[in-house]
Amino acid sequence: xxxxxxxxxxFRVILDIPEHGTLGTEGSYSWGGAAxxxxxxxxxxxxxxxxxxxxxxxSQYAIRSEFQIATYQAMxx
Numbered sequence: 181x182x183x184x185x186x187x188x189x190x191f192r193v194i195l196d197i198p199e200h201g202t203l204g205t206e207g208s209y210s211w212g213g214a215a216x217x218x219x220x221x222x223x224x225x226x227x228x229x230x231x232x233x234x235x236x237x238x239s240q241y242a243i244r245s246e247f248q249i250a251t252y253q254a255m256x257x
Contacts, residue, residue: 203252218244
């Protein structure tokens with residue numbers, strides 16, 4: 181999930197959307213924690229998303245990426 185991303189100031193930063201392989205915009209930054217928690221900030225879309233859960237191990241199910249996809253799919257201009 182880190183393809184097309186860089187790392188800076190403590191966050192993962194999306195640098196290349198096609199290489200990253202999910203919805204979002206370049207320049208979005210995020211951090212994932214234990215138990216499948218994640219947050220990201222998308223300055224282009226003016227979006228802040230926070231997902232708090234207690235699902236472990238976090239690599240067992242792709243709940244973080246599914247949350248991100250569902251969030252962007254739900255947006256209306």
